[in-house]
Amino acid sequence: MNEKLCKNSVRAWTNLVRTESAVLAAVENDLKEAGFPPLSWYDVLLELQKAENGRLRPYELEERMLLRQYSLSRLVDRMEIEKLVQRERCINDARGLHIALLPKGRDLLKQMWPIYSEAIYQHFAAKMAIGEHQLLADLLEKIGKPSIAPSA
Amino acid sequence: MNEKLCKNSVRAWTNLVRTESAVLAAVENDLKEAGFPPLSWYDVLLELQKAENGRLRPYELEERMLLRQYSLSRLVDRMEIEKLVQRERCINDARGLHIALLPKGRDLLKQMWPIYSEAIYQHFAAKMAIGEHQLLADLLEKIGKPSIAPSA
């Protein structure tokens, strides 16, 4: 152990990594069995749909999806081939692009949700009591935020 | 949404995936900056150390680490090259192997823990209040278990 970490901290950490991995694999598997692409594709489409005008700059997508630049660049390559999204030159800043959601991408989003939501329910939500969903959501949100006031 | 999923269920799911990904990336980054191999190497070494005689069958490691057979096979290849572990023929069952922890692997485990535990503390444990560590650990454990009595 470590002077700063108690048994429950380590147990929480281990469970976070193992549980996420197991549930995510189960959900991805359900999507694949239904003939759908990976969750990362869904995430791109969803972020674009939530955005104003159905388009975002690559760096905005990277921030929201926690991806590296080069990962996203190649993900967009594949999605562009399938006509789900489309790169567009940016007017304000000639260094940049917009990634735009295409109709086929909007359709895929709609088709995937029934399978995806059922998988989330089966492999994740159904395991907890009602109040625990909010409890878990709040706890995890806390972990994502800075722990202490940023020092100079 | 979906008739079965409420807003908090979806929020919990999203936070689980995003938070795990962000914290894991931060921890992996600290290990790499200290010149250490990825966490998956640590996990293999730790499971072997916890096991009787410091050795396990590949399929036992796969179960404990949630890896596919072929992933582990190649992971062990790399670790064997570094003399951290060693494959040994299995006496009882000639189809199988044992993977044995070597002294160099035991040392690496010891050297990595200070960096690893500090990273868990900084990026994860320090974000929560004392009682919340156990709360989170228990909640996540629940999700890993079967939801209903298995039907026939």
Place this chain on the structure above:
DNA sequence: AAAGATTGATATTTCAATCTTG
């Protein structure tokens, strides 16, 4: 045929440049 494990071919991710514009 099933269980334990590995391997060839392919897809994806990662690192380290690279290119273009602000």
Place this chain on the structure above:
DNA sequence: CAAGATTGAAATATCAATCTTT
């Protein structure tokens, strides 16, 4: 030079087939 984005080469992960033993 820094920011936005991409790319070649190398590392890793995945799928499907394979091999050996039960």
